[in-house]
Amino acid sequence: MNDEIRKSVRRVDAVAKASGLAKYISDYDFGDILYARLVRSTRPRAKILSVTVPELPEGYYYVDYRDIPEKGKNRIQMIKDDWKVFAEDEVRYVGETIALLIGPDRERILNILSEIKIFYEDREPAYTIEEALACKGGAMVGDDNIYGEYNLVKGDPDTAFNNAARVVEGTYRTGFQEHLYMEPQGMVGTWEGGRVNIYASAQCPYYIQKSVSSALGVDGKNVRIKQVTTGGAFGGKEHFPDVIAVPLAVAVNKIKKPIELIFDRIEDISYTCKRHPSRITIKTALDKENNITGMDIDTVINGGGYESSTLIVLQRALLHGIGVYNIPNAHVRGRAVATNTFPSDAYRGFGAPQGLYAIEMHMSQVAKEVGMFPADFKRKYFIKNGDMTITNATMKDNVKLEEMFAAADEMSDYTRKIREYENDPYRGIGISFVNHGGGFTGNGEQEIIKGLVRMKRTGENRAALYVSNVEMGQGLQTVLRKIAAKELGLKYTDIEYDNPDTDIVPDSGPTVASRSTMVVGYLIQECAKKLKGKWDEGVGAEAEHRYIHPSEYKWDQDTLQGDAYPTYGWGINVVEVEMDTVTYEVKTTGIWSVFDVGIPMDDTIMDGQVSGGVIQGLGYASIEKCEVLDGRFRQHTMADYVIPTSMDFPEIKNKFIDNPYKYGPSGAKGAGELVFDAAAPAYADAVQQLTGKNIYDIPVTPEMIMELEE
Amino acid sequence: MAKTSFILNGEEVSVEADPLKRLLDVLREDFEALGVKEGCGEGECGACSILLNGKLVNSCMIPLGAVEGADIVTPEGLRETEKGKVIIESFADTGAVQCGFCTPGMMMAAEALLEKNNNPEESEIREALSGNLCRCTGYDLIVKGVKTSAERGKDLW
Amino acid sequence: MVKSYRPDTLPEALKLMETRDMIPFAGGTDLMVKYQSWKGTLPGFPKDVLFLNYISSLKKIEVKGETLVIGAGVTLSDVADYPETPKVLRDAVLSIAAPGIRNIATLSGNICNASPAGDSICALYALDASVVLSKSGGNRECALPEFITGPGKTSLNSGELLTAVKIPLKKANVQEFRKVGTRKANALSKLSFSAVAEIKGDTVDGIALAFGAVGPTVIRSTELEKKLTGKTLEQIKLIQKDIMNDYSAMIVPIDDQRSTAAYRKQVALNLLKNFLESGLVQEMQ
Numbered sequence A: 001m002n003d004e005i006r007k008s009v010r011r012v013d014a015v016a017k018a019s020g021l022a023k024y025i026s027d028y029d030f031g032d033i034l035y036a037r038l039v040r041s042t043r044p045r046a047k048i049l050s051v052t053v054p055e056l057p058e059g060y061y062y063v064d065y066r067d068i069p070e071k072g073k074n075r076i077q078m079i080k081d082d083w084k085v086f087a088e089d090e091v092r093y094v095g096e097t098i099a100l101l102i103g104p105d106r107e108r109i110l111n112i113l114s115e116i117k118i119f120y121e122d123r124e125p126a127y128t129i130e131e132a133l134a135c136k137g138g139a140m141v142g143d144d145n146i147y148g149e150y151n152l153v154k155g156d157p158d159t160a161f162n163n164a165a166r167v168v169e170g171t172y173r174t175g176f177q178e179h180l181y182m183e184p185q186g187m188v189g190t191w192e193g194g195r196v197n198i199y200a201s202a203q204c205p206y207y208i209q210k211s212v213s214s215a216l217g218v219d220g221k222n223v224r225i226k227q228v229t230t231g232g233a234f235g236g237k238e239h240f241p242d243v244i245a246v247p248l249a250v251a252v253n254k255i256k257k258p259i260e261l262i263f264d265r266i267e268d269i270s271y272t273c274k275r276h277p278s279r280i281t282i283k284t285a286l287d288k289e290n291n292i293t294g295m296d297i298d299t300v301i302n303g304g305g306y307e308s309s310t311l312i313v314l315q316r317a318l319l320h321g322i323g324v325y326n327i328p329n330a331h332v333r334g335r336a337v338a339t340n341t342f343p344s345d346a347y348r349g350f351g352a353p354q355g356l357y358a359i360e361m362h363m364s365q366v367a368k369e370v371g372m373f374p375a376d377f378k379r380k381y382f383i384k385n386g387d388m389t390i391t392n393a394t395m396k397d398n399v400k401l402e403e404m405f406a407a408a409d410e411m412s413d414y415t416r417k418i419r420e421y422e423n424d425p426y427r428g429i430g431i432s433f434v435n436h437g438g439g440f441t442g443n444g445e446q447e448i449i450k451g452l453v454r455m456k457r458t459g460e461n462r463a464a465l466y467v468s469n470v471e472m473g474q475g476l477q478t479v480l481r482k483i484a485a486k487e488l489g490l491k492y493t494d495i496e497y498d499n500p501d502t503d504i505v506p507d508s509g510p511t512v513a514s515r516s517t518m519v520v521g522y523l524i525q526e527c528a529k530k531l532k533g534k535w536d537e538g539v540g541a542e543a544e545h546r547y548i549h550p551s552e553y554k555w556d557q558d559t560l561q562g563d564a565y566p567t568y569g570w571g572i573n574v575v576e577v578e579m580d581t582v583t584y585e586v587k588t589t590g591i592w593s594v595f596d597v598g599i600p601m602d603d604t605i606m607d608g609q610v611s612g613g614v615i616q617g618l619g620y621a622s623i624e625k626c627e628v629l630d631g632r633f634r635q636h637t638m639a640d641y642v643i644p645t646s647m648d649f650p651e652i653k654n655k656f657i658d659n660p661y662k663y664g665p666s667g668a669k670g671a672g673e674l675v676f677d678a679a680a681p682a683y684a685d686a687v688q689q690l691t692g693k694n695i696y697d698i699p700v701t702p703e704m705i706m707e708l709e710e
Numbered sequence B: 001m002a003k004t005s006f007i008l009n010g011e012e013v014s015v016e017a018d019p020l021k022r023l024l025d026v027l028r029e030d031f032e033a034l035g036v037k038e039g040c041g042e043g044e045c046g047a048c049s050i051l052l053n054g055k056l057v058n059s060c061m062i063p064l065g066a067v068e069g070a071d072i073v074t075p076e077g078l079r080e081t082e083k084g085k086v087i088i089e090s091f092a093d094t095g096a097v098q099c100g101f102c103t104p105g106m107m108m109a110a111e112a113l114l115e116k117n118n119n120p121e122e123s124e125i126r127e128a129l130s131g132n133l134c135r136c137t138g139y140d141l142i143v144k145g146v147k148t149s150a151e152r153g154k155d156l157w
Numbered sequence C: 001m002v003k004s005y006r007p008d009t010l011p012e013a014l015k016l017m018e019t020r021d022m023i024p025f026a027g028g029t030d031l032m033v034k035y036q037s038w039k040g041t042l043p044g045f046p047k048d049v050l051f052l053n054y055i056s057s058l059k060k061i062e063v064k065g066e067t068l069v070i071g072a073g074v075t076l077s078d079v080a081d082y083p084e085t086p087k088v089l090r091d092a093v094l095s096i097a098a099p100g101i102r103n104i105a106t107l108s109g110n111i112c113n114a115s116p117a118g119d120s121i122c123a124l125y126a127l128d129a130s131v132v133l134s135k136s137g138g139n140r141e142c143a144l145p146e147f148i149t150g151p152g153k154t155s156l157n158s159g160e161l162l163t164a165v166k167i168p169l170k171k172a173n174v175q176e177f178r179k180v181g182t183r184k185a186n187a188l189s190k191l192s193f194s195a196v197a198e199i200k201g202d203t204v205d206g207i208a209l210a211f212g213a214v215g216p217t218v219i220r221s222t223e224l225e226k227k228l229t230g231k232t233l234e235q236i237k238l239i240q241k242d243i244m245n246d247y248s249a250m251i252v253p254i255d256d257q258r259s260t261a262a263y264r265k266q267v268a269l270n271l272l273k274n275f276l277e278s279g280l281v282q283e284m285q
Helices: A002-006 A014-019 A106-115 A129-133 A157-162 A205-216 A240-255 A265-270 A310-319 A352-369 A374-379 A401-412 A414-423 A444-449 A476-488 A516-537 A603-622 A679-691 A702-709 B023-031 B082-094 B103-116 B122-128 B140-152 C010-019 C029-034 C076-081 C087-094 C107-113 C119-126 C222-228 C233-250 C261-284
Strands: A034-040 A046-052 A061-063 A097-103 A117-122 A146-154 A166-174 A186-192 A195-200 A223-227 A259-262 A278-286 A292-304 A330-338 A427-437 A452-459 A462-466 A542-546 A568-579 A586-596 A652-656 B002-008 B011-017 B049-052 B055-058 B071-073 C022-025 C048-051 C061-064 C067-071 C130-135 C138-143 C148-150 C161-168 C174-181 C189-200 C203-212
Touching (some): A014 B082, A014 B103, A034 A106, A034 A240, A046 A097, A097 A106, A097 A240, A129 A292, A195 A205, A195 A240, A205 A240, A240 A259, A310 A330, A352 A427, A374 A401, A374 A414, A401 A414, A401 A568, A401 A586, A401 A652, A427 A679, A462 A476, A462 A516, A476 A516, A568 A603, A603 A652, A603 A679, A603 B140, B055 B103, B082 B103, C010 C048, C010 C130, C029 C107, C076 C087, C087 C119, C107 C161, C119 C174, C119 C203, C174 C261, C203 C222, C203 C233, C203 C261, C222 C233, C233 C261
Parallel strands (some): A292 A330, A586 A652, B002 B071, C022 C048
Antiparallel strands (some): A061 A097, A166 A278, A186 A195, A452 A462, A452 A542, A568 A586, B002 B011, B049 B055, C174 C189, C189 C203
């Protein structure tokens, strides 16, 4: 039954996109349009003393916090609403929005912009996790610069450490990562029907609606958001679009004319959210027989200038912090700190990649300490169905890691190669094991999202799908159509599914957290069943279906105890490398992956996800360096923030292991983030094996390897 | 302002504009060639790729004033040709298209390669696409799309 | 308002250069990045622009006697495709950017941009290249090290145009170019290394070594090259340590967004060592 749905079909959007006919936000013609440019803070941490704006020519506007309507709030509604729409009296990072300058001529806007003077009283900034914890320049948030702290405890770690024969410790660091979706951030705001309309390249139309309506002090229905074809997102268009949509909406509300706000690439790299940098210290207690008896994980992530969604990212980092292992006694501590860097936010994996990177590197290093090869050692601790998780619930998945390892080993010849390369100074091979919880953490789907989908019969053999989830490259418009078509016995091309418009679609939740296929797809499957029952009512028949939380998964959000996720995707990556001993450059010579995504909803689309996710993860591991210098991202052009080209990595050999999830459509689980998670630790493990030196930080640059080799 | 004339997708055209205006902006604004995308504006990403006198170039790096009399092909022109159709169909069938923002540029790069070499090795395809960045696909399926184009279009190139 | 000119002949161009201060525009790939502005606005050229791409005489690449002459309008792709192009230069040119840029960018533009990280410049230093600087009154020739005076700085006089690059086609049976970039393709250099040598039997008959992106300009020492000339492999082994130390003193890189000074220096010396120990040996044996 599942063989049918996984069979590859031609994506519904492929021909239009390849032909250049698909319209992205910059391809629309809104008639007489005004252009907006952000007036940004040039200081990382300062009090704003005054702003001098020259007299504006007719038709030009300066829009700032004073333009927020009386009933509205100068706050962006993310998880936490601490991020201001427009800075008022203080700035916390370089690039913070102070105002919008708007007008019909872009050259003139640039001229006026150069005449706007902002007077600051500087304060000493803190950029790094260490500087934040030391409250450099005085605490910016609370009295300790900590946005939040969580502690997860399983078993009795204290006793385990007290009785340990030895303890192995390591501290692992990951850096900022830029999404570098090919289409920069962009949107157009219009005044139509007596209200604000936003046309946006975005993942979450209802997030934007919530933030905009709150800032304007109007009901959600008084703001219309229309997603337009989106040229990649990867989490970068999850919350960040709120940060520009809200000031734009305030401007449209004031000016009542169409306004375009589209970023240049340099603006985009310089002034958008990145993946949270992390510092994770792991201690492992071993008994005399070298068995792991306990683990202590201390995670700190850099949230930047505002909290926004940072604590949810932190939670996921902690929930994945112990990886795929069943450790009897463990303490996982997590803190998120405030710094004067651009606020960090969602990026494919949402905290999990940082946690998984650290645990995977650490487990390899413990393996080395006890004289074992990484895979042999890690396999001893694989979590199994019925084992206790870090949140003290049983693992409910049928974990197929052993079967997956056998497949990975057969494809890559890992077991033989790692022995052969042990004394080879040129070649190395690494392996990583990961899982990724699908959908929102805990009871988020039930308590916060409450996703609703609607379907309608629109013709003899046609139906329409109404969901708020977006196509952003991942293939959703094809996959959701396939799911609906299967239940209705129609062709997938007979299902209508337009880019969502909040006037038309119900809120089925955001396009995030690998939830769209697994959670929304399941809602569609169930909704389609209902519609099928009403099919005979004729054209116009409608059905709705709302999320119901399966009762066997329990969660307490206050204590973070219970089933953190109803199910997990599982993954293994093997990466083989060669090193040029003259230049310390590493060349990847082989990449193999095995994934359990339940049942793939389309083999080709999933192949694309795997290849794209793994290569993005390998970029994170090797070349995507992003440093902060004087509060600015040092690599802020596309020439300097480098992502992989077609020549950086070889073809990936992948295999899927079927493992259907009962609440996923036809057994599907989340996949979009899982495919990213395993690449970085596998790459770093390969370099570690090659050099014989422990690797702690990514990206693993030739510069770093040179220092290790010295 | 000055008048600049060139051949665009087989037709003689001319435009009154500042010679320093980027060809990318001219093509998009004055000729509605919206398949030419701006991904970076600094010659790094290849989303604005076009053919200039038969050669692959980044249109963000060329001012209008430099193309007097030139022969320019954009995705709008390529998609109307047999070769263009083969590339589009091959890309669609192999799963080479995800978010699609890089895809028209990739098509131009594929066409430029196949004109020179109608039976490219994988390494030659990867080299030919190296100036066209993609963040979604990891390139494997795009490489496959070009290979498939070469196979299907054996008699065309 | 900035103006632009499109002369069809070199004399016309030189005449224009006499009358006003202009930015010569060949391929323009560096200039368009340098003066890039908000999308939809004009690039912010500070001076009038002189397009060189309509001058057909500048598009020639040819061998004249023992010299390869590359006109100022010749693109990097054309240089790479030309059969007489020395291997070290071809490899350097093919390591620059990607096909789409190499089809526009010119070798002369690369030189006038005078970036210490200019990959072709490193190879051209090792090839003893010179440039032809033209003015209405006549031409002068200038060796590359005299032309490039610092990062982004040249000795081009007002009214002068770089019209050609000249490369003496000397015998060189060993030619090596190595670039260490920020990634495997379409990358900017962290550093580069060029070596050109002629080995006769077991003896070095001539040698030139150049290092890019490890100093304000490309580093080359004819003095140290002389010490290597006329030596056999065994003799080079004896002086290798001293030679390395002397180069080490000359290599003074910086930290920037692409790499570190320590890495650049170490790898430059590693490349040199590797070349002396294996690059040369292969031909000698």
